[in-house]
Amino acid sequence: MLITFKSKAATEITMYKEHARRILDLLHKDVDRGIITPAELPLAIVKIEAAIADSKAHPVSEEVSRDVNAHHSEKGDDHEHEIPEPVSFAARVFPVLEMLHAANKMQKEVVWGV
Template identity: 85%
Template structure:
């Protein structure tokens, strides 16, 4: 399932709901539909930036790397394909964070699911 973030301050952003969920849960927002109002934007930006910094401070654990590579090595079933590279939270959050900054600058809301 996809979610599209919209704001008059930036281009629409579409992402998988499962990836948007972490961002929206940080903001205590409903994943299905919602709005971040101009007065909420500074705090939303601060929360997401803090989570990005935290994710960069703690790179992917050995256990997660082992799970990702489980079927992508000489002993796995799927060794003819390239090894998948995990996408960091910082990378996934970047477009939404940029939208929030633009919306904050222009004092516009950010909406999704509408």
């Protein structure tokens, strides 16, 4: 399932619902449908920037790396999987954060699921 973030201050952003969920959970927002009002934007930006800093301070655990690499053998066989390229939280949230900054500057809301 896809979620599309919309604002009159920026271009639409579409991402998988499972990735949007982490962002929206930080903001205590429903993943299916919602709005971030101009009054809520400054705090939303602060929360997301803090989560980015936290994610950069805590690298991917060995357990997660082991699970990702489990699909690849010692001989380099990939079992028909492409080589995994993890995408950091900071990279995933960057477009949404840029939208929030633009919306805050123009005092426009950000909506999704509508």
